[in-house]
Amino acid sequence: MRSLALLSLLALTACGGDSADATDDATVVSANYFGLDNAYARAAPAGGASAVYLDVVNDTSSDVTLVSASTDAAGRVEIHRTEAGQDDLTTMTPVEGGLAVPAGETVTLAPGGLHVMLLDLQRDLAEGDTVTVELQFEGRSPLTVQAPVRGLDG
């Protein structure tokens, strides 16, 4: 009976509170998981531009806002959305006011849509490399992700 009570206490402790896993391939997901999954970057030469794509998973009970991102691989980092604009032109627009990640939802940044835009690349991003990107959130600690660089086949 005492062992059962102890086990129950351990289970309750493990399930309580927010958890923010700062890994790009979280394998342990708690009920209050908040993290970054499936991250990758596009290959690009130094001086050019690239993008980082990922899932922002918010399995907590609170809405979260992604406000900015940074990396030493680029001189400028912005959150953008690709859209089909007027007159048959495809355009990228900065996400103003931050990117909302509602409670209980996953927001996917993927090609042709939302993306973390890397400008003024400070080095070549070659297939097989890794880019370290920090994402800053309103009211939460930032999360860092190691994004593998993919080429055209990735």
Next chain:
Amino acid sequence: MTRPLFLLAAAVALAACSGRPDHLAPEDDLSDLDVALVDQDSAAFAFPSDLAGRPAYVTAVYTNCPDVCPMTMAQTRKVYEALGADTARVAFVTFSFDPARDTPTVLRRYAATWRLGPDWRLATGDSTTVAGLMDRLGIRSEVSQRDTFADGRVYYALSHTDKALLLDADGRVVETYGGSAAPPEMVAQDVRALLP
């Protein structure tokens, strides 16, 4: 055989021998163009004459594009792979509509990053020539964002048409697709329909 039946039989035979689907009928004849460009190796590239009588899959990007243009490159690679051995009979050309920044040196680094083979040419030229060609191909671009980096360099992003064109061996546009979303197997099927 009666005359009407004979004519009908002849028409059916001609249709069968032409081998080209109706949707690949010529839409625009570019064979009258003689556009002087340079490729990623700074070699002269005359469009469309340097396509040398092959069907061509033509796309357009700018190398400072972080999202859509890499998608276009990825989809074009998939078309390339879907064609398999037939790739040798097809020309792959990607133009830059940002000649101010996309010099041959920049295009060469871009090609190296994407590990493009020598049979996939990236081409640029002087701004007037490129603007005229893009206009003829129906590919528009305009500055959508302009910014200044900390060291004073000016950056700009471009909104642009997302388009790929398929040309037959006579330099005629026979089909267009969304460059970043062109279904590779469908495009490969269309290309094969143009091969002798």
